[in-house]
Every structure is written in structure tokens, then in C-alpha cells.
Amino acid sequence: MTKVDLRQKVVSENESLARANRARFAEQGTLVLNLVSSPGSGKTSLIEETAEQLKARWKMLVLTGDLMTENDARRIRSRGVEAIQITTGEACHLDARMVADNLLGAQGEHYDLVVIENVGNLVCPATFDLGEDLKVLLVSVAEGDDKPLKYPPMVRASSVLVVSKTDLVPYTDSDPERLAGNALRINPDLTVFKLSSKTKEGLDQWMGWLESRLAAKRQPPAK
């Protein structure tokens, strides 16, 4: 068996598990976001801010992936939201089985929103569907506005781009407009937000969009 064959086999096994996850989430009317980015782009901070604003009205669960440490789950729990840490050891991405296995403990519970924080990696998570509704790609201005051009598979796989850490714009050479433009050249269908979890600039637009997606999940599909 060649390397390519095996890779295809791993990906296709993952796809059937992802389909099962997706069916289960759909049945329960749960909105599922898969947050992907480089290490340190601000996924956990954005989840913390999101949790603070949503937790009173929507039932929320966070699955957070890292090679090691429980730090992110602890940070999120401190905001009063349920969080499960998945440690992958050496693996550079979460997969559909890890998501399914970690939801078993939460069986019976209904969630309006499941946020999956993937391992910080701008390559591997692009290939592994977890059964989410949408991949949300974060790129911080500190990484440089050329990054979408260098990692096109992740940009193509995502539905939403969050240009994060905009508070750092004055101290870097990055232009958030150019960053977004570079991403839109690869994937013109991206919904784009620019925000800072630190200063809260731009958070309202993100929250408004997320609330409208949550509300849509509650509605039966139009005939």
C-alpha cells in the first residue's frame, strides 16, 4: 500500500465518521463551528469572549484540542461554560472520531452551540472534516498579511475568516484589508470579520453573525 493510498484510506474513514457526527448534530439542531488557525492566533480568547456573551441565552459546549496541557479547557471553564480538553499527543489535528468519543460523555444533553477549537496548525486540520457546519479560520495580524497565500488549502476549506488581534495593527507591517483580500482571492465566498478580543473592537459584528446562525438553527427549514 502506498503512502497516498493510505492517506486516502485514513481520510475516507474520517469522512464517514464526520458524516455520522454531522447527522447527529443536525438531528439535535446544534450549530457546530470548527476553529482553525496557527498556534497563538487567538482562538481561545475569541471563544472566551463568545462564551461570556452567549452563555445566558444559549447552551454551549467547547471541545479544545492541543498536543498537551489542559490550559485552554481551564480558561474556558473559568468563563462558566462546559469545556472538554482533547490532547492529541503528536497528532497535528483533531479527527471525527475524537469528536465523537468526547461527545459520548455529553450524551443526552442538548447544545445549541458546539465550538471545536482545533490544534493550532494551518495545514493538517484542512483535510479532516469533523462534522462541523463551518470552519472558522483565524489569522492574526501579527502573523503577516501574506499568510492566506501561503496556506491556500485551509483558506479554501473555510467558510469564515476572522482577522484577529487587530489591536496590534499599529505595531506590525500587516494591513488587515490586504490580509482579507489575499484570502478572498483564494476563496471569494468567505465571510470576513476583523476583531480584537482584547479591545473588543469588531466583536459585535462577530456576535451578531453568530446569533443569527444560532437563531436560524432553531427555525424549521422553509418549505
Next chain:
Amino acid sequence: MTKVDLRQKVVSENESLARANRARFAEQGTLVLNLVSSPGSGKTSLIEETAEQLKARWKMLVLTGDLMTENDARRIRSRGVEAIQITTGEACHLDARMVADNLLGAQGEHYDLVVIENVGNLVCPATFDLGEDLKVLLVSVAEGDDKPLKYPPMVRASSVLVVSKTDLVPYTDSDPERLAGNALRINPDLTVFKLSSKTKEGLDQWMGWLESRLAAKRQPPAK
């Protein structure tokens, strides 16, 4: 053949190619650095500054890896140093074969220093020896000082830690000392530099260390 078996086979094939690269570099007295980091930690900027300072006295070649674009090779060539871009398509790391293949064109040339800029990824490149003397791990202060704890395989695989973008310290919650301390808890043998390629703060220590490594390569080993 299981997933694990195949992974081991791929890694072990890579290891024999890496040994061949290492033997060739040793024979030629070439110092080889493998720069690894998240996307946007400042590898290319550090190489540009290093090239500016070394190029008059040492013959240097840069191999730079990305999924897509020739941007980094262009940036480095603009500093008057030879650079070869390796585009990996979907692969999250360089491997020993890519390095060997791309050195063929440079056959016959003698280089004092080969700098390999790996794909921006804090996971995959840890497992793939390229035949380098040393892995140099960059972590920018903008990524957060917890990152070494979350990506221990890369910290263990590296010999040098560069805490980069220290000019951003006043605008982030990161403490460069804590970042270095977290890395040293995992790998106490790390040589640590803290620097900013933008303000040049700390560059002298890095350059001094690099010059001493280059000089050592020129000396015959002590009897």
C-alpha cells in the same frame, strides 16, 4: 499495514536520506540550520537580517519551504543571497528527499552555511530530520508564552530557541522570560536568544553565536 506501521516506514526512509544529507554536509564542512516555527513567527525576517550580516564573509544558501508562493525566496534573494523555494503543495513539512533534490542544482558549490526554512508548522517538522546540524525553533511573543508547553515534541527536537518579535512585548500579555522558562522545563539544553529582527534588539547575540559555530566548522576536530 496499519497507520502506525506506515508512519514508521515513512519516517525511517526519511532517516536514511537524512543521514546521507548529513554525511554530505559534514564532508563539505557546511553548517546546516533547520528553522522551525508556527506560520508568521519571523523566520524569513531573521534569515534576511542574518544574510545581510554574513554574506560578505560566508558563502550562504537558503532553502525555503512553503505550501505555495515564491515570496520568501524572493525576499531573501533581494538581500543578495542565493535562495531556492520548495513548494510542498499540501505537505506540512519538508523532508530529507526535498532537501537532497534541491541541493543537486547547487552541486559542486561549497557553502559555509545552509539555512533551511521549514514550512510554518509547530508539529510536523519535529518528526522529519533533514540532515541538519541543529533545529532552531522560533516562537514569537505574539503567539503567547504558553506555546512551548503545548507543543513539546518540537521543543524537545530543537537545540536553539529564538524568542522573536520582542518589539511587540509591550503590546501583548507575553513574558519572554516565562516563554523561555516554559521551553527550558521541557528541554533544559536549549540555547536561548531573545530578539527583534525589526528593531535589531538582541541580534548581536544571535550573530555572535552563529559566527562561532561557523568558525568551529572550519577547524579540524581536536585530537
